[in-house]
Amino acid sequence: MREKPVRTFWPWLLIAVVVVYAGLLLLAPLVAVISGAFEDGIQPVLEAITAAEALLSLRLTFFLAITASVINAILGLIVAWVLVRHRFPGKWFFNALVDLPFVVSPVIVGYVMIVLFGRTGWLQNFPIQLAFSLPGMLVVTVFVSLPFVIREVMPVLASLTREQEEAAFTLGASSWMTFYRIVFPAIRHGIIYGIVLTLARALGEFGAVAVIGGGVQGVTETATIYIYRSLHDRNDIGAYSMAITLGVISVGILVVMNWLRRDPSEKGSQHVDPTE
Amino acid sequence: MSILLNKVSKKYGAQNIVREFSLEIESGELFVLLGPSGSGKSTLLRMIAGLTPQDTGEIYLNDRNVTALSPQKRGIGFVFQNYSLFQHMTAAQNIAFGLEILRVPKAERDERVHELLGLIGMADLGNRMPSQLSGGQQQRVAVARALAQRPEVLLLDEPFGALDVKIRAQLRQNLRDIQQRLNVTAILVTHDQDEAFELADRIGVIDGGELLEVGTPYQLYRKPQHRFTATFLGSVNLLAAERNGTTIHLGDKRLPAPPQTDHLAGQSVEMMLRPESVEIALTPENLEGHLLGSGIVESIAFAGVLERVAIRVQDWEQTVHALVNPDKARELNIRPGDHVYVGVRDFHLLPLN
Amino acid sequence: MKKFKLSSVFLLLILLSSFGFVQAQEGPIILTLAGYAVPREAYGKIIPLFQAYWADQHDGQQVIFQESYLASGAQSRAVAGGFEADIVALSQEQHVTRIADAGLITHDWQANGYNGMVSTSLAVIVVRPGNPKAINNWIDLAKPGVEVITPDPATSGGAQWNVMGAYGAAYRGHVEGYEAGAEGALQFITDVFTNVSVMDADGRESFLTFERGIGDAAITYENEYYAGLSAGGEFEVVYPTSTILIENPIALVDVYVDKHGTREAAEAFLEFVYTPEAQAAFAESGFRPPVETAVEGAEATPEPAVLDETRYPTIEDQFTIADFGGWAEVVPSIFGEEGVFTKMIAEVKGQ
Numbered sequence: 001m002r003e004k005p006v007r008t009f010w011p012w013l014l015i016a017v018v019v020v021y022a023g024l025l026l027l028a029p030l031v032a033v034i035s036g037a038f039e040d041g042i043q044p045v046l047e048a049i050t051a052a053e054a055l056l057s058l059r060l061t062f063f064l065a066i067t068a069s070v071i072n073a074i075l076g077l078i079v080a081w082v083l084v085r086h087r088f089p090g091k092w093f094f095n096a097l098v099d100l101p102f103v104v105s106p107v108i109v110g111y112v113m114i115v116l117f118g119r120t121g122w123l124q125n126f127p128i129q130l131a132f133s134l135p136g137m138l139v140v141t142v143f144v145s146l147p148f149v150i151r152e153v154m155p156v157l158a159s160l161t162r163e164q165e166e167a168a169f170t171l172g173a174s175s176w177m178t179f180y181r182i183v184f185p186a187i188r189h190g191i192i193y194g195i196v197l198t199l200a201r202a203l204g205e206f207g208a209v210a211v212i213g214g215g216v217q218g219v220t221e222t223a224t225i226y227i228y229r230s231l232h233d234r235n236d237i238g239a240y241s242m243a244i245t246l247g248v249i250s251v252g253i254l255v256v257m258n259w260l261r262r263d264p265s266e267k268g269s270q271h272v273d274p275t276e
Numbered sequence: 277m278s279i280l281l282n283k284v285s286k287k288y289g290a291q292n293i294v295r296e297f298s299l300e301i302e303s304g305e306l307f308v309l310l311g312p313s314g315s316g317k318s319t320l321l322r323m324i325a326g327l328t329p330q331d332t333g334e335i336y337l338n339d340r341n342v343t344a345l346s347p348q349k350r351g352i353g354f355v356f357q358n359y360s361l362f363q364h365m366t367a368a369q370n371i372a373f374g375l376e377i378l379r380v381p382k383a384e385r386d387e388r389v390h391e392l393l394g395l396i397g398m399a400d401l402g403n404r405m406p407s408q409l410s411g412g413q414q415q416r417v418a419v420a421r422a423l424a425q426r427p428e429v430l431l432l433d434e435p436f437g438a439l440d441v442k443i444r445a446q447l448r449q450n451l452r453d454i455q456q457r458l459n460v461t462a463i464l465v466t467h468d469q470d471e472a473f474e475l476a477d478r479i480g481v482i483d484g485g486e487l488l489e490v491g492t493p494y495q496l497y498r499k500p501q502h503r504f505t506a507t508f509l510g511s512v513n514l515l516a517a518e519r520n521g522t523t524i525h526l527g528d529k530r531l532p533a534p535p536q537t538d539h540l541a542g543q544s545v546e547m548m549l550r551p552e553s554v555e556i557a558l559t560p561e562n563l564e565g566h567l568l569g570s571g572i573v574e575s576i577a578f579a580g581v582l583e584r585v586a587i588r589v590q591d592w593e594q595t596v597h598a599l600v601n602p603d604k605a606r607e608l609n610i611r612p613g614d615h616v617y618v619g620v621r622d623f624h625l626l627p628l629n
Numbered sequence: 630m631k632k633f634k635l636s637s638v639f640l641l642l643i644l645l646s647s648f649g650f651v652q653a654q655e656g657p658i659i660l661t662l663a664g665y666a667v668p669r670e671a672y673g674k675i676i677p678l679f680q681a682y683w684a685d686q687h688d689g690q691q692v693i694f695q696e697s698y699l700a701s702g703a704q705s706r707a708v709a710g711g712f713e714a715d716i717v718a719l720s721q722e723q724h725v726t727r728i729a730d731a732g733l734i735t736h737d738w739q740a741n742g743y744n745g746m747v748s749t750s751l752a753v754i755v756v757r758p759g760n761p762k763a764i765n766n767w768i769d770l771a772k773p774g775v776e777v778i779t780p781d782p783a784t785s786g787g788a789q790w791n792v793m794g795a796y797g798a799a800y801r802g803h804v805e806g807y808e809a810g811a812e813g814a815l816q817f818i819t820d821v822f823t824n825v826s827v828m829d830a831d832g833r834e835s836f837l838t839f840e841r842g843i844g845d846a847a848i849t850y851e852n853e854y855y856a857g858l859s860a861g862g863e864f865e866v867v868y869p870t871s872t873i874l875i876e877n878p879i880a881l882v883d884v885y886v887d888k889h890g891t892r893e894a895a896e897a898f899l900e901f902v903y904t905p906e907a908q909a910a911f912a913e914s915g916f917r918p919p920v921e922t923a924v925e926g927a928e929a930t931p932e933p934a935v936l937d938e939t940r941y942p943t944i945e946d947q948f949t950i951a952d953f954g955g956w957a958e959v960v961p962s963i964f965g966e967e968g969v970f971t972k973m974i975a976e977v978k979g980q
Contacts, residue, residue: 119711120731132712163360166327169347170354171374171425181373185364214712216661216697229698232666232833234860 030247037240048241056218057226058245060137064209064222065202068141072198073191075142076149083150084157098151101144109140110211132214137222140208145201149194156190157183196257200250278303278461279324279429284333286319286485293319295485297333301463301478306455308476309465312508316485317465321431324463326350338428350429353422353460357434359414361406367417368393368402374425392420395454412443419451423458430455430462436471448474469509473497481505498550499536503626506548513549513596515568519625527591531566537625544628553622554598556585558608563619570617571596573610585610587618657691658683658894661885663714665701665786666833667853668748668877672696672718674910679901683894692894700831701786709733713885715895718747718877720832721786723956725878738880747879747902748916751851751944752794754867755839762845767798767869768805770846771820778827778844780835782964783971787832787875789964791848794873795821796963796970797948803871811969819973839864850875851941855915871946876919917941920949 037045048054083095101109116123117130130136160183168178206224213220215229223242230239279301286294294316301307311317322328324335326347334343342350361370368389375385393399396416406414415435422430435451436444452475455462466472472479473493481488481496481504488502500506503514518525519540522533526547537545557563560570571589578584582599589596596618600608610616664672676694683692697714699707705724708714709731719725725745728734739745756764762775770777780788795804799817802809807817827843829835832853839847840862854866879902881895901907908918953959963970 114707114710117711119709119733121711124711131710132707161358161360163356163358164362166347167354167356167360167362167421168373169327170325170350170352171421172348172377173373174348177377182362185362211707214663214697214707214714215699216695219695220697231837232698233669234837234856 033240033243033247037237037244039237044237045241045244048235048238049245051238053217053221054223054226054238054242057221057223057242060134060221061203061223061246064138064141064205065199067138068145068202069195069198071138071142072145072149073195076146076194076198077153077187077191080150080153080157084154098147101146106140106144106205106208107211109143110208113140113208113212131212132220134213134220136212137209137220140212141202141205144205144208145198148197148201149191152194152197153187153190156187160186192257192260196253199253203246203250278305278338279307279463280334280336280339281320281324282334282336284320284323284330284335286316286323286328286331292485294323294330297482297485297487299480299487299490301461303338303461304459305477306452306462306464306475308472308479309463309482310467310469310472310476310479310508311482312467315467315482317467317482318433320482321433321463321465324429325352325354325431327354351425351427353425353427353430355415355418355422355430355432355435357437359406359418361414361417361421363406366403366405367398367409367413370406370417371402371420371424374421378425388424392424395423395457396420396450411439412447415439415447416450419454423454423460426458428461430460432462432464434466435464436466436468444471445474451475472509481508483508499624500548500626503546506624506626511551511597513547513551513554514626515547515549515592515594515596516628517545517547517625519543519545524625526568529566529568529591531620531623534622534624540625540627546626546628547620548624548626549596549620550622551584551597551599552582553620554596555619555621556587556598556600556604556608556610557617557619558610560617560619563617565619565621568596568618568620570615573612573614573616575612576605576610587616589618657693658891659693659695659889660716660891660894660898661695661714661889662697662716662718663704663708663712664696664698664718665704665720665877666698666831667720667787667850667856668718668911668914668916669696669698670856671748671911671914671916674913675902675907678906678910679898682901683897686897700784702784708882713888714882715886715889715891716879716881716898718879719786720875720877721789721956722746722876722878722950723960724786725880726957728880728882733882733884734880735883738878741899742921743903743919744876744922745878745880746876746919748852748877748911749919750853750875750877750916751868751947752791752848752872752875753851753854754869755836755847755849755854755857755864756867757845758863758865760865760867764846764867766867767795767803767817767821767871768807770795770824770848771817773824775824775846776826776844777821777824777846777848778829778835778839779825779848780832781828781830782974785829785831785835787850788828788835789960790850790873790875792818792963792970793950793953793959794869795848797873797953798869798871798946800953801871801946801948803869803946815969815973818970819977822974822977851917852915855940859915868942868944870944871948872944874917874920874947874949876949877916912937912940 079098083091113136114131115121117126117136118124121131128135130139164182165178168182173181204224206228209222210225213222215221215225221229223246227239227242230236230242279299281297281299283296283298284294285292285296297320309317309320319328323330326342326345334341336342337350337352362373365373371389371392372385375388380388389402390399393402396419398413398416401409401413406417409417419435436447439447448471464475476493478490479493479496480490481502483504489496489500489505496505497509500509506512506514515526519533519537519542521541524531524533524547555563555565560567569589569591571587574586574588574595576583576585579599583602583605585598585600587596587598598618662672680692684690697704701720701724704717705719705727708717709728717725717728722745725734725738729738754764754770756762762769764770764775769775779791782788782792796814796818798804799807800810800814804817807813827835827838829838832849836847836849836853836857838844840857851866857864879899881899886892886895911918950956950959962968965971
């Protein structure tokens with residue numbers, strides 16, 4: 001006996017909420033930005049995006065995002081491994097600490113860095129100049145995007161039974177070989193997804209890099225700082241064009257990563273021999 | 277001697293998991309380590325494989341002291357309870373993995389994989405991913421993977437534990453065939469007595485981390501040395517008695533002592549009666565074996581090929597279970613509440629402690 | 630295949646990042662200018678002029694400018710905190726004083742004949758086309774039903790100029806109905822800020838808010854009005870009969886120029902900004918020239934540009950911050966934690 005679903009207005013209300021929510025929050029700004037950019041045709045957009053300062057800011061943003069992703073992929077993997085596989089006193093504390101970048105405002109992150117590494121900071125004699133410099137911007141970018149790889153990899157790693165590795169050991173595989181051949185393939189989706197999120201986060205970062213970098217045009221000005229400054233300078237087309245560029249790049253990364261994430265083992269349907 | 281364990285011990289904190297465990301296993305033997313869960317049998321197996329370090333004791337594989345060696349260097353094959361196949365590799369790739377580690381040339385490797393797939397009856401399924409295989413198929417791939425490097429010793433940790441009863445029986449036979457064909461020494465850990473009986477050349481009974489006794493399935497079933505073995509291997513009736521000289525005193529009944537129990541002379545003992553050795557009759561004269569007493573039928577239950585009858589024996593206020601063949605049961609035509617005589621054809625003695 | 634895809638992406642990532650960012654090479658002089666947001670346009674014209682001038686004087690040597698424009702207060706804190714700017718061009722004297730107090734400016738930066746100021750402007754009122762609310766002087770901002778926009782003095786140095794414009798006018802008895810003196814002035818700005826609906830973080834943002842159609846009147850700077858006008862904005866300026874002369878300082882940061890070895894170029898730039906061509910660029914962006922001060926022993930400075938009266942009208946009662954004892958006194962007594970404005974705003978906005 002199957003009950004006939006009762007039609008009420010509730011589902012429609014929920015659908016309406018979704019449409020309005022998505023429409024207002026996602027679509028409306030998108031339309032505004034695109035129409036704003038192309039107000040005077042495509043020529044000003046092309047000019048705005050190929051302006052020397054715009055290109056420099058994009059290059060800096062890429063450098064920061066990609067370098068931070070590589071660093072966080074490697075370090076994140078190690079941290080996830082240690083947090084999942086090892087027991088040590090204060091582990092819960094470090095586990096909670098990983099989420100810190102999610103809850104601390106990036107502006108505060110930048111400011112704390114200046115307090116620490118600035119001219120009168122506690123660590124002012126640090127061998128690398130971090131305050132108002134490129135390395136400092138990289139450090140804050142790494143910091144704000146730190147949790148993604150860790151949080152994506154940890155559950156996959158935890159679900160991976162120790163026995164798979166032990167099976168490899170009994171077959172003569174070294175620890176490194178076991179990691180490379182057994183563990184890594186199993187967690188690579190987590191790593192890739194973590195990298196995508198890290199890239200997206202790093203591309204969009206504003207507050208922390210603005211504070212620590214000082215926003216010097218052509219030197220420490222990232223694409224987002226460029227957008228902010230362009231709005232300030234009444235260069236709306238420049239700001240909108242850069243916003244669209246960043247958006248297109250982000251979507252492009254998502255598409256590429258989705259293509260990478262496809263797993264050949266997921267292509268075929270589940271097929272179990274009926275003779276068993 | 278293929279496998280030799282000398283006083284191997286393991287503690288977790290204050291708890292003894294395995295206690296001074298010594299064992300010798302012959303080459304080509306299939307040895308079943310049988311014990312309840314938590315008895316330390318899996319830990320012992322993992323220590324043999326080198327996956328869990330032992331606290332004290334030595335382990336020899338083919339006269340080679342492997343006590344300090346890593347699992348990579350012990351030359352063993354290991355089959356895990358949940359198979360632990362590499363999920364991102366096909367069945368064939370799983371089997372080939374160990375050969376790749378040994379840098380076996382590709383042609384030879386492919387040949388060996390093909391041969392093993394044939395051995396487990398999965399010649400056409402080498403390209404399947406583990407997720408596309410049934411539980412039984414995965415289990416066979418796990419066995420083939422463990423055998424790929426031609427290990428001296430094959431270790432299996434509850435290899436049938438996650439399978440249906442029906443598939444289990446089939447795969448047991450399959451495993452026994454493969455083991456004998458390759459003549460590989462194997463230790464199989466299980467808590468299932470049927471599995472142990474069916475597969476084992478010899479069984480070692482382990483409880484509380486200690487090896488209680490070792491013997492053939494028949495010895496352990498019929499003539500165990502320990503009460504634990506008696507009760508763990510099938511159901512059993514245990515009756516308190518005295519052995520005086522060559523006579524057993526059971527209440528006012530006198531029975532001749534069975535052979536090989538002289539060491540229990542003059543002691544309080546327990547008579548061990550397997551239910552299939554217990555007989556029921558309406559009159560004492562109709563019993564073939566020794567009369568134990570009379571009692572009231574408590575219940576009769578269908579138990580497959582036999583019927584299980586529980587009788588409350590009046591003389592010593594204890595319930596005795598008997599397995600009776602259905603023809604006999606029909607002939608007796610008994611019902612719960614009926615008065616019957618209980619006898620025993622064959623029994624064994626256990627020390628009372 | 631799968632393995633290939635993954636490793637190729639990693640390789641690509643590493644390759645991409647390796648041709649990432651390279652610091653400017655040695656050779657040319659690099660000057661870092663830390664400015665507040667508003668005069669960016671003016672410096673955008675002055676810097677090429679200076680570069681040409683310097684190249685002419687120094688066998689074609691190049692001067693590369695690294696420019697950063699942030700809110701004045703934030704910029705000041707950044708430089709004091711270690712942002713190694715050779716030159717700072719800020720909206721308010723106190724922001725330079727903070728850098729000097731941090732020990733980074735060691736010379737008397739105000740002894741240049743202009744009191745260290747490079748440009749000036751006026752605190753004015755900007756209204757909608759046709760002035761529909763009939764706002765003709767400060768007093769009209771206190772009328773009920775007038776929505777006023779001005780930045781937040783807590784974050785914006787420019788906002789403090791605006792507040793002092795209104796406060797000063799009332800204090801000096803130029804706002805009808807309010808008694809001259811501190812009490813009447815405080816009452817007046819209390820009434821004005823009751824009408825303030827949006828307080829943005831900095832002057833430019835505040836004026837952009839007004840441009841986007843919020844509010845009936847904006848208290849802003851004359852130069853900001855001209856900047857908005859040249860960007861195609863439609864609004865009218867109202868000059869109050871009494872207002873404050875906004876003075877924007879410029880200074881070189883001794884510690885940093887000496888560290889970078891750029892003192893000569895920085896000093897040359899600081900002189901260059903007073904040349905007629907540089908001042909013309911400021912005037913084009915809506916700024917008034919700095920006021921020459923007769924400092925004894927001060928070096929001869931270039932002539933200030935002549936003021937275009939139609940564009941920069943004379944105000945009946947123009948006063949300066951010095952008339953109130955300078956920022957050193959005004960900031961603590963009016964904008965400090967215990968300042969009258971800070972207490973008033975908490976009350977007005979807290980109710």
